[in-house]
Amino acid sequence: MAPLELREPSARYLSHAEREDIAVWYAEKASLREIGRRLGRPASTIARELDRNLGYRQDRQGYRAQSAQAKAEARARRPKVAKLARSPRLHAYVEGKLTCDQRWSPQQIAHRIRLDFPHDEQMRISHEAIYQSLYVQGRGALRRELTACLRTGRAVRKPRRRADARRKRVIPPELMISERPAEVADRAVPGHWEGDLITGRENKSAIGTLVERSTRFTMLLHLPDDHGAEAVRQAIADTIVDLPAELRRSLTWDQGVELAQHAQLKIDTDLDIYFCDPHSPWQRGSNENTNGLLRQYFPKGTDLAVHDAQDLARVAAGLNGRPRKTLGWKTPAEALDDLLLTAAVTDRVATIN
Numbered sequence: 001m002a003p004l005e006l007r008e009p010s011a012r013y014l015s016h017a018e019r020e021d022i023a024v025w026y027a028e029k030a031s032l033r034e035i036g037r038r039l040g041r042p043a044s045t046i047a048r049e050l051d052r053n054l055g056y057r058q059d060r061q062g063y064r065a066q067s068a069q070a071k072a073e074a075r076a077r078r079p080k081v082a083k084l085a086r087s088p089r090l091h092a093y094v095e096g097k098l099t100c101d102q103r104w105s106p107q108q109i110a111h112r113i114r115l116d117f118p119h120d121e122q123m124r125i126s127h128e129a130i131y132q133s134l135y136v137q138g139r140g141a142l143r144r145e146l147t148a149c150l151r152t153g154r155a156v157r158k159p160r161r162r163a164d165a166r167r168k169r170v171i172p173p174e175l176m177i178s179e180r181p182a183e184v185a186d187r188a189v190p191g192h193w194e195g196d197l198i199t200g201r202e203n204k205s206a207i208g209t210l211v212e213r214s215t216r217f218t219m220l221l222h223l224p225d226d227h228g229a230e231a232v233r234q235a236i237a238d239t240i241v242d243l244p245a246e247l248r249r250s251l252t253w254d255q256g257v258e259l260a261q262h263a264q265l266k267i268d269t270d271l272d273i274y275f276c277d278p279h280s281p282w283q284r285g286s287n288e289n290t291n292g293l294l295r296q297y298f299p300k301g302t303d304l305a306v307h308d309a310q311d312l313a314r315v316a317a318g319l320n321g322r323p324r325k326t327l328g329w330k331t332p333a334e335a336l337d338d339l340l341l342t343a344a345v346t347d348r349v350a351t352i353n
Helices: 016-027 032-039 043-054 065-076 088-098 106-116 127-135 144-149 229-240 262-269 281-294 309-320 332-352
Strands: 192-199 206-212 218-223 250-253 272-275
Touching: 016 032, 016 043, 016 065, 032 043, 043 065, 088 106, 088 127, 088 144, 106 127, 127 144, 192 229, 192 281, 206 229, 206 281, 218 229, 218 309, 229 262, 250 281, 262 272, 281 309, 309 332
Parallel strands: 192 250, 250 272
Antiparallel strands: 192 206, 206 218
16 A cells, blocks of 8 residues: 555645644634634634544643644545554454345444444444445455445446436526626516425425515416426426516526526526526525425425325415515515506506507
8 A cells, every 4th residue: 555645735724823823812712703703714613623622621721733733634644544444343343244144234234333332432434434445446445245245236336326417507607697687686677586496205296486576476386297397397388478478577596407498498488587696595585485485385305296286276375365574464466466457557558548
């Protein structure tokens, strides 16, 4: 095996100088947030550093920069010797359970060993460490032929997803929320919608949600068998295409793959489509709030496919019949009716003129 080497220092990790500052400021009874602010680091980073190095000594003088730095350098050395290679007793236990006589899974071994050795912290290993020792080159503390005794019997570990299954989607810049017109943000103009899916048990079922930003009027999409891109596009088009043009201006969605057919959706509905920034649900605040209300009717972890279109219509009617403080205690249904009445009067005047 090649000699252990220390990784190049990175700004991601605390430096020796930073650890010396932590020791001084912590001894002076500065708070974790204050120490983090002075270093330009999250308070959670300071908390983890102290947890690793104080142990049971929680007094303010217990943190030592020199010993903390030495421990960090030891953790950073690569390659690491596999835990099974360092502990013959642990190795013998794991290998014995993996044999074709026992046929235990790595997960069974990782949990059972805690019962067999409840007071021995050296007899601990995760199921992932066992899999790596079987499959990963350079981590092979276990005999490779033991893979034949696993339930799958595979000699090569199968990835959870295809190599191309999680390719990062590239959203054109002109479709990002930063390019959305200002009239959408101030909610002054109706017809701008936010959309999302709420999913059921194991993400196998889903209901689509559409919320109009100015009235908070909600429409639910029935997706009984499929919530892939084509099914979602068709459901949105079928639901929204009958609205008058003044209520079909834009749709803002997150970057989920279920809206991959956004270009065709724009053609079908004449909606301008915009996408939120990654991991920014607050950019669809009305929709997120509505999804929370919907969980009263569709609890997390349940099968959403059992609800038919009539069920969804009843729930949507219930939501749209609740008075909202933000609407001056009008209901979303009343607010939408007011918009439609105003639009009808405007059209009649325009026709007469």
